[in-house]
Amino acid sequence: MTSGSGAQYDTRGARARRIRSAAILLGLVGGFIAAVPAPAAADSVDCARVKCVALTFDDGPGPFTDRLLQTLRANNAEATFFLIGDKVAADPAAARRIVDAGMEIGNHTWSHPDLTAIPPQELPAQLSRATEVLERATGERPTLMRPPFGAVDDAVLAAAGSQGLAVVNWDVIPLDWENDTDIAATRAALTEQIRPNSVVLLHDTFASTVDLMAEFVPVLRANGYHLVTVSQMLGPRPPGSLYGTPP
Template sequence: MLLAVAAAWAFPQDTGTQSTGLRDTGSHITGSTDSSTTLTIAATKAQAPTARLSWTELPAPEAPQASPAARRVDCSQERCVALTFDDGPGPHTKRLLRILEQYDARATFFLVGKMVHAHPWVARRIADAGHEVGVHSWSHPDLRNLTAQQVRAQLVRTRRIIEQTTGDRPVLSRPPYGASSERVRAEHRRADLAEILWTVDPTDWKHRNARVVRRSVERDLRRNSIVLLHDIRPTTVDAIPALLRHLERRRITLVTVSELLGETQPGVTYGRPDWSPQMQRDLR
C-alpha cells in the first residue's frame, strides 16, 4: 500500500501537559498518559488482574510447515480488517492457529519475549503460517515507568529472540497496556519499531464470554479497523470461529497490520479510536 495511506493513520504527538496514571487492567487502559501525549483509548472503571506470564508446558513441537506464499492486498480497494492478538504465545495459541488456517485468515501477533523463550516452536508456527509477529515487550511492564535503558532492553531483547526464533525481523511493537511516552517512542525509534495501538477493544480480558466478545467486535467494527484481542483467553479463542464466519459473510478481508497500513515509520504511533474518521468508514 502507498506510504501516503499509512501516513494518514498516524496521529501527531500532542504538546502541552497532561495528567498521568494508567492502571493495569489486563491490557486495557484507564486514565491518561504522561506529560507528552494523550492516548485516547476507551476507558473502563473495572479493574482486572494483571495478565500472568507463565504457562503450563505445551506439547512437543510439530514438524515445520512450508510458509505460505506472499500476497499483495490493496486495502484502498478491499474491505480490510486487522485482527491482533497480544500476550502470547500461550496455551491456546495453537488452537487459534488451526482456526485461522481453516478460514485462510491472516492476523498479527504481538509476542511477549519471555513466552517466545518458553515456547519457541509456537512462535515459529505463527510465522510459518504467514501471520505477522510483533514486539510486546519482554515481561509486560508499563514501559513509562522504566528508564530509557530498561525500555531499550525490553524492546531489543524481544525483537532479537523473535527474529532468532521465527526468522522474521519485527517492525511493529505494541507497548503493554498501550501505555507510551516521549521516552518510550524515542526507544521505539532507536529499535526501528513503529508503535501499534488499536481502534476496536472488546475488553475480552473482562468479558470472559465468547458471545459477548464476538458481539462487541461486530458492533464496533469499521473498515480498516485494528482489533485488540488476547489469545491467552480461552473464551476469546472460542469466539473466533463465529466471528470469522461473520466477517466472511460480509466479504471482509482479514489482513496483517503491515498489509493494512503499508510502510510504517519507527517511533510513530498508529491506531486509536478517535483518529482518522475517513479511514474508519462503514463496512456497508
C-alpha cells in the same frame, strides 16, 4: 492478565443460529452480503478498494495459540501476533509455528511492563531482548511493536524508533480480557465497533477468545471482509511513529 477458563460449546443448531444472528448484526456495520465469493488471498488485497480488518493478538504465545492458527488458516485469514519475549524464549517453536502459518509477528516487550512506568534506562532492553529472541526463534525481525496496556509516551516512541520499530495500538477494543468467558459481550463489542480498516485488539491467551474467533472469523468473511496483517493493511510504518490511540 490471566487466561480464561474457556467457553462451553453450544449445540450445533444453537451455534448456527448465533452465527447467523451475528452476521445480521455485523451487516449493520459493514453492509450485509447474503452470499459473496471467497475473498482473494490476503497478500493480493488492496485495502483501499475492499473491506479489510487487521485482527491482532497480544500476550502469546500461549496454550490456545495453535487452535487459533487452525481457525485462521481454515478461513484463509491472516493476523498479527504481538509476542512477549520471555514467553517466546520458553517456547520458541510456538513462535515459529505462528510465522510458518503465514502470520505477522510484532514485539510486545520482554516481560510486559508498563513502559511509561519503568526507569527510562530499562526501555531499550525491554525492546531489544524481545526482538532478538523473536528473530532467533522465527528468522524474522519484527518492525512493529505494541506497548503493554497501550501505554505510550515520548520516551517509548523514541526507544522504539531507535530500534527500527513502529508503535501500533488499535481502533477496536472489545475487552475480551474483562469479558473472559462472557463471549456474548465480546461478540457484541466487536459487532458494534468493527469498521473497514480497523485494527482489533484481542488476546490468544484466553480460550474464550479463541472459541469466539472460530465463530466470528467466518462471519467477517461472509460479510466481505478480508482479514489481513497490520502491515498489509497499513503499509510500511515509520520507526517511532504511533498508530491508534492510547487506552
